[in-house]
Amino acid sequence: MIVKSFVLRQESFDAIVNQCKPGTIAVVRPEKALLNLFKALIRKMVVQKQSAESELSEVEAYLDALTECPTYQQKKREFVDYVHDYLQKAMIYNVSVTAVEDYVLAQCVFLCAQAVAFAANVEVLDGRDLVICHQETNTPLFDWSATCSEIERKCKEKADVIIAGGYARTPRGEVLGIGKGGANMMAALVASAIKAERIDFYVEGEGINGISSMTYDEAAHYCASNIAPFPSAALWPAKKNDIPIVVKSILHPEFAGTTISNTTVDSRKDISGIVIDQELNLVTVYGTGLLGYIGASSAIFSSLAKAGVNIRFISQTSSEYAISFAINPKDSDKVSLVINALASNNPMFPLEDVMVVNREVAIITVYGSSMKNIPGVSGKVFSLLGKAGVNVIAAAQGGEELSISIVIEISDLDKAQNALRELY
Numbered sequence: 185m186i187v188k189s190f191v192l193r194q195e196s197f198d199a200i201v202n203q204c205k206p207g208t209i210a211v212v213r214p215e216k217a218l219l220n221l222f223k224a225l226i227r228k229m230v231v232q233k234q235s236a237e238s239e240l241s242e243v244e245a246y247l248d249a250l251t252e253c254p255t256y257q258q259k260k261r262e263f264v265d266y267v268h269d270y271l272q273k274a275m276i277y278n279v280s281v282t283a284v285e286d287y288v289l290a291q292c293v294f295l296c297a298q299a300v301a302f303a304a305n306v307e308v309l310d311g312r313d314l315v316i317c318h319q320e321t322n323t324p325l326f327d328w329s330a331t332c333s334e335i336e337r338k339c340k341e342k343a344d345v346i347i348a349g350g351y352a353r354t355p356r357g358e359v360l361g362i363g364k365g366g367a368n369m370m371a372a373l374v375a376s377a378i379k380a381e382r383i384d385f386y387v388e389g390e391g392i393n394g395i396s397s398m399t400y401d402e403a404a405h406y407c408a409s410n411i412a413p414f415p416s417a418a419l420w421p422a423k424k425n426d427i428p429i430v431v432k433s434i435l436h437p438e439f440a441g442t443t444i445s446n447t448t449v450d451s452r453k454d455i456s457g458i459v460i461d462q463e464l465n466l467v468t469v470y471g472t473g474l475l476g477y478i479g480a481s482s483a484i485f486s487s488l489a490k491a492g493v494n495i496r497f498i499s500q501t502s503s504e505y506a507i508s509f510a511i512n513p514k515d516s517d518k519v520s521l522v523i524n525a526l527a528s529n530n531p532m533f534p535l536e537d538v539m540v541v542n543r544e545v546a547i548i549t550v551y552g553s554s555m556k557n558i559p560g561v562s563g564k565v566f567s568l569l570g571k572a573g574v575n576v577i578a579a580a581q582g583g584e585e586l587s588i589s590i591v592i593e594i595s596d597l598d599k600a601q602n603a604l605r606e607l608y
Contacts, residue, residue, distance in 0.1 A: 253302045387433065555586055
């Protein structure tokens, strides 16, 4: 059995239907553009409490263009009428916009899965009936046992089925989005539960950066970047059960793409590649207030987690004088509030003794399976950067010896890329 995942776009609809062949379980999620149309509709009616004829027309036009299948067109008309009526009631009764978004978008995802299923003449399942999550802070946590049980019960004997991906439910029946790359994550969960032979992730490009094969660990480092075709979290169910993933082009499925597996690819190169994150801020918290303060890191990062701030990089000096971490620039205000609150409420963390510096940076991550247990790789990396005149602000190496992350000024990015190119 092969499990496939697709991001549905108008131009790729027919290609997706053609890939839903016998012996395939396919997970489908609509593109972000359609979800954003729904979000605009929801905010106009529920938040601004205004009529939204133009937004509703845009949504309907997009859905109408997917397929002319009569069964789908009837479902589409019923769905649009239902959503409009639901949002009018939500506007009157002041329903939480977050709850409304999750519910309506999950319904949209299911309609898009139905569109593909009707065109391919196969069964359709709602992913909310398969994946069980618990909500803690801003991150849904999978109930692995309950999810596997539901997937096995409803998918084990299936050969031809489309699953609406991206949304789960809590044990109490509340709808939850499972985040970026929801179709990939759900495909990996389904494949893991039914012990599939392979997972195919279909993307717009031709695999991952022209690479024919890589290990799960290498893919995890590559997919941690903002430009990755799917999130690194989608890898763990496959790695856990040793199921290979093939990243393929939806518009050119005949291309081999990139195979991800446990097999280490022999290479004479020092590293497999580099990943670049440009839109990041490096926050450095330092001062005498941190010296000898047991629990400073815990206090900072647990507070940031509660505020919904995602940390992309961490570096701490052994002197305990400074902690640096990388964040999305949009979270800068949240970080300032968190640090100020800690300093104001904790006498062991006095504000006058702690400084916070926030600067725009780029992070280059050098990764590769061949780096492990090979002396001198770090030396080569930093030597090349030094010769190129690149100033390293901060650095961190994973204990698994598969990656080195280096923080530099944005202005040094081109020089750093050119300097490291000879390593891979």
